[in-house]
Amino acid sequence: xxxxxxxxxxxxxxxxxxxxxxxxxxxxxxxxxxxxxxxxxxxxxxxxxxxxxxxxxxxxxxxxxxxxxxxxxxxxxxxxxxxxxxxxxxxxxxxxxxxxxxxxxxxxxxxxxxxxxxxxxxxxxxxxxxxxxxxxxxxxxxxxxxxxxxxxxxxxxxxxxxxxxxxxxxxxxxxxxxxxxxxxxxxxxxxxxxxxxxxxxxxxxxxxxxxxxxxxxxxx
Numbered sequence: 001x002x003x004x005x006x007x008x009x010x011x012x013x014x015x016x017x018x019x020x021x022x023x024x025x026x027x028x029x030x031x032x033x034x035x036x037x038x039x040x041x042x043x044x045x046x047x048x049x050x051x052x053x054x055x056x057x058x059x060x061x062x063x064x065x066x067x068x069x070x071x072x073x074x075x076x077x078x079x080x081x082x083x084x085x086x087x088x089x090x091x092x093x094x095x096x097x098x099x100x101x102x103x104x105x106x107x108x109x110x111x112x113x114x115x116x117x118x119x120x121x122x123x124x125x126x127x128x129x130x131x132x133x134x135x136x137x138x139x140x141x142x143x144x145x146x147x148x149x150x151x152x153x154x155x156x157x158x159x160x161x162x163x164x165x166x167x168x169x170x171x172x173x174x175x176x177x178x179x180x181x182x183x184x185x186x187x188x189x190x191x192x193x194x195x196x197x198x199x200x201x202x203x204x205x206x207x208x209x210x211x212x213x214x215x216x217x218x219x220x
Contacts, residue, residue, distance in 0.1 A: 005042045012039055014046045022117065022216075023047040025209065029054040033062045040067065048083035051116055053109065053209045055079050076108030076208065080116045092146025092219045093120045097135075097162060099128030099152030102177040107151045109208030110173070110215070117216045129157050142166050147215045151208065153177025156188025163197035169218055171211045172202045 003015030017023040023043055028036055036052070036059060044050050050067065060072045060079050070081045094114050098107045104125055114121045122145070127135040135142075135158075142148065142165055151173040152158040159172035172195070174188035181187060185205035192202045203210040 007038055007042070009035055010039055012042045014042060017047050017049075022213075023049050023051075025213075026050070026052045027054055028052050028056075028059055033059050037063060037066055044081065050079070050081040051113070052079040053077070053113075073108050073112040075105050076110075076112045077105065078109050078112045078209070080112065082116070093122055093144060094215045094219055095122050095124060095141055095145035095148045097124045097148060097150045097158070098126060099150075099154065099156075099158045100177065101126050103151045103153055103175045106173060106175050106206050106208040107149075110149050110151070110212035111208075113209050113212030114216055117212075119216055119219055127158075128152060128154075129161055132161065135161065139165070147171065147218045149173060149211045149215055151175060151211070153185060153188050154179075154182060156191040159192050159200055159202075160195040160197045163195065163200045168199075170197075170200045171215055172200050173207060173211045174202070174205050176206055 005012040005014050013024045026036060026039055040050055040063065054077055064070050067081050070079055072079045096107050096111045098104055111121045111123060122141055124138055124141055145168050147169055148162060148166060149171045150159040150162050153175035156174050159170055163170040172192040174185045174192055176185040189205055
């Protein structure tokens with residue numbers, strides 16, 4: 001028996017919730033609006049859940065004609081819909097931290113993913129190493145978190161600093177924010193990969209969804 005739906009242009013993984021505990025998520029960038037709608041119809045029919053990442057406002061407005069209750073986080077460019085909204089039953093708190101205000105769109109993608117999957121989320125924005133006292137003034141939030149997502153561009157040092165202060169696992173997200181020699185996030189990625197603080201794992205550049213998804217698995 002096929003565990004996917006063949007639409008010709010896409011093979012929709014309708015079995016993923018059974019295998020992984022969460023259905024396929026639609027990455028919208030590069031897809032046509034009608035393609036996204038057809039994929040979304042299959043996933044919502046099967047699972048009663050929809051999560052769409054990297055979705056622009058025009059595509060969201062187009063889909064809302066079919067899915068009237070579809071919600072949109074404009075900063076994170078992420079849309080979501082559930083027949084039964086997630087209840088925040090998980091005990092742990094996931095703290096989402098950014099180095100600067102420019103990193104907030106990636107942070108909101110992570111936070112929206114976490115909230116959609118039933119996690120309690122706290123946000124701690126603009127506490128980068130250029131003014132590290134801003135981070136140190138929020139030690140209570142750092143120490144109480146079960147998982148911390150650290151999102152930073154430029155040189156990406158914030159993840160190591162946070163990890164050096166806490167006992168919880170840290171998920172580092174490099175962002176493409178920075179001047180020329182940041183190489184659109186590559187400099188931050190390499191800094192995070194070379195972190196001397198144990199307990200740091202790294203996802204790809206600007207991948208807020210990947211960080212949120214992984215933090216959700218840890219927080220189970």
